[in-house]
Amino acid sequence: MKTNIINSPKVIQERKRLDKNNVFKEFVLDESYKNLGKDKTYYLYTYGCQGNESDSEKIRGLLEEMSFTITYDLSKADLILMNTCAIRKNAEDKVFGELGRLKQLKRKNPNLIIGLSGCMAQEESVINKLLTKYQNVDFIFGTHNIDSLPKILYNTMSNIERYVDVLSYEGDIVENIPIVRESNIKAWVPIMYGCDEFCTYCIVPYTRGKERSRLKENIIKEVEGLIKEGYKEITLLGQNVNAYGKDFVGFKYDFGDLLNDLSKLGIERIRFTTNNPKDFDDKQIEAIKNSSNIMPSIHLPVQSGSNKVLHKMNRKYTKEEFISLVDKIYKEIPNVSITTDIIVGFPSETEEDFKETLDLFKRCNFEGAYTFIFSKREGTPAYSYIDESITEEVQYDRLYRLNELVNEGYKRGNLRFKDKIVKVLIEGTSKNQPDTLMGYTENNKLVNIKGDSKYIGKIVNVKIVDAKTWSLDGEIIDDQN
Ligand code: SF4
Numbered sequence: 001m002k003t004n005i006i007n008s009p010k011v012i013q014e015r016k017r018l019d020k021n022n023v024f025k026e027f028v029l030d031e032s033y034k035n036l037g038k039d040k041t042y043y044l045y046t047y048g049c050q051g052n053e054s055d056s057e058k059i060r061g062l063l064e065e066m067s068f069t070i071t072y073d074l075s076k077a078d079l080i081l082m083n084t085c086a087i088r089k090n091a092e093d094k095v096f097g098e099l100g101r102l103k104q105l106k107r108k109n110p111n112l113i114i115g116l117s118g119c120m121a122q123e124e125s126v127i128n129k130l131l132t133k134y135q136n137v138d139f140i141f142g143t144h145n146i147d148s149l150p151k152i153l154y155n156t157m158s159n160i161e162r163y164v165d166v167l168s169y170e171g172d173i174v175e176n177i178p179i180v181r182e183s184n185i186k187a188w189v190p191i192m193y194g195c196d197e198f199c200t201y202c203i204v205p206y207t208r209g210k211e212r213s214r215l216k217e218n219i220i221k222e223v224e225g226l227i228k229e230g231y232k233e234i235t236l237l238g239q240n241v242n243a244y245g246k247d248f249v250g251f252k253y254d255f256g257d258l259l260n261d262l263s264k265l266g267i268e269r270i271r272f273t274t275n276n277p278k279d280f281d282d283k284q285i286e287a288i289k290n291s292s293n294i295m296p297s298i299h300l301p302v303q304s305g306s307n308k309v310l311h312k313m314n315r316k317y318t319k320e321e322f323i324s325l326v327d328k329i330y331k332e333i334p335n336v337s338i339t340t341d342i343i344v345g346f347p348s349e350t351e352e353d354f355k356e357t358l359d360l361f362k363r364c365n366f367e368g369a370y371t372f373i374f375s376k377r378e379g380t381p382a383y384s385y386i387d388e389s390i391t392e393e394v395q396y397d398r399l400y401r402l403n404e405l406v407n408e409g410y411k412r413g414n415l416r417f418k419d420k421i422v423k424v425l426i427e428g429t430s431k432n433q434p435d436t437l438m439g440y441t442e443n444n445k446l447v448n449i450k451g452d453s454k455y456i457g458k459i460v461n462v463k464i465v466d467a468k469t470w471s472l473d474g475e476i477i478d479d480q481n
Contacts, residue, residue, distance in 0.1 A: 003161070004163050081116070187226050213245050277322050302341070313343075422464060
């Protein structure tokens with residue numbers, strides 16, 4: 001089958017940050033694509049972060065605007081699309097494993113169309129591997145041009161040829177792409193794309209491009225629409241939400257301003273992720289402190305407790321600066337819960353460095369963390385950092401010791417709500433106990449509650465009767481709606 005390479009990613013290009021203003025575009029679906037998916041079904045895989053989940057909601061919006069219908073049965077799909085993640089090697093291995101499995105499906109159904117998007121599509125080495133070893137992949141597009149999906153799919157289906165269209169430059173901000181949301185209770189609201197931090201272990205600045213912020217008018221319009229539709233909670237998304245607005249030219253408007261404006265719109269719950277301590281300023285802390293509808297749960301990735309390792313990671317703060325930020329947040333927002341991200345086994349990390357990370361975890365009273373073993377990513381500076389002293393055994397030993405502390409943090413963070421009355425947004429029934437409702441407190445604690453499904457989508461007052469490591473048990477005491 002002929003392969004058309006319209007655009008293909010180049011790491012050298014993705015490293016660059018061209019000094020050019022953002023381009024804002026409005027999406028309009030070409031009429032000729034409207035019935036492309038008539039009587040056809042699609043199956044969508046979503047891997048990775050909330051940013052990818054939000055992109056998948058746009059991909060669904062585009063496919064359904066083209067008359068495709070979703071199926072959750074792989075064998076019934078006419079189109080299969082994998083929206084991938086490249087943050088760690090095991091995320092990629094999972095996708096290649098699944099693509100291998102799909103070869104059989106394609107042998108059974110030669111008309112099956114398979115596409116791939118997301119961060120893996122932005123990696124030069126991955127594209128080469130897909131084009132040489134995975135003939136069953138018919139089209140590939142990247143994180144910067146989701147709005148090109150209709151055209152790429154139209155060409156792939158009409159010409160029965162392979163298409164690769166992955167941009168290396170940072171991409172435009174495209175508004176009005178149709179969205180099909182997973183939930184009708186809480187919604188992802190991306191406020192910016194990309195990251196310019198270039199932490200030495202991280203692939204995101206290459207796969208997601210330059211930091212570019214959406215205009216506040218478009219964000220406010222989206223949130224007003226969600227309020228009208230009855231949404232209770234929004235989560236503002238960005239690789240580094242605290243840097244929102246820094247790329248605006250000719251006017252000043254930053255994340256603190258956005259939080260203040262959104263909190264006045266009447267949405268009941270506002271969350272945001274993810275943060276970078278380097279850009280978390282007093283104005284943002286004030287906005288959270290002064291708005292009862294901005295939730296007191298902050299995820300603040302620190303990655304390491306050693307200044308030497310932080311420097312080698314190119315994280316632009318010291319342990320001391322991080323601690324003083326955490327202390328300020330606790331002082332200004334007393335009831336807040338703070339969680340973090342930590343990488344262990346980073347090249348050059350000694351036992352002493354690791355002990356500093358354990359001490360920092362205790363010192364900051366974190367109520368949980370996502371913990372990872374360093375995974376070298378091709379194209380990042382840390383890919384060439386070699387440190388034979390850090391064996392796999394050392395990495396797993398450190399992860400194990402850290403997770404013991406993290407579990408204590410989760411438990412401690414839950415125990416402080418025992419016998420308290422808290423507000424819970426009931427989201428649905430618990431995965432493991434269908435007769436039990438589940439929801440989250442304002443501090444983002446999972447609560448399981450015996451109760452009637454009429455409470456789903458409602459914020460209710462709940463008495464916490466038990467606190468476990470990963471969740472709370474509660475009883476509804478009244479419905480405040
Ligand atoms: S700030 Fe986060 S997304 Fe950006 S480079 Fe660092 S780790 Fe990656």
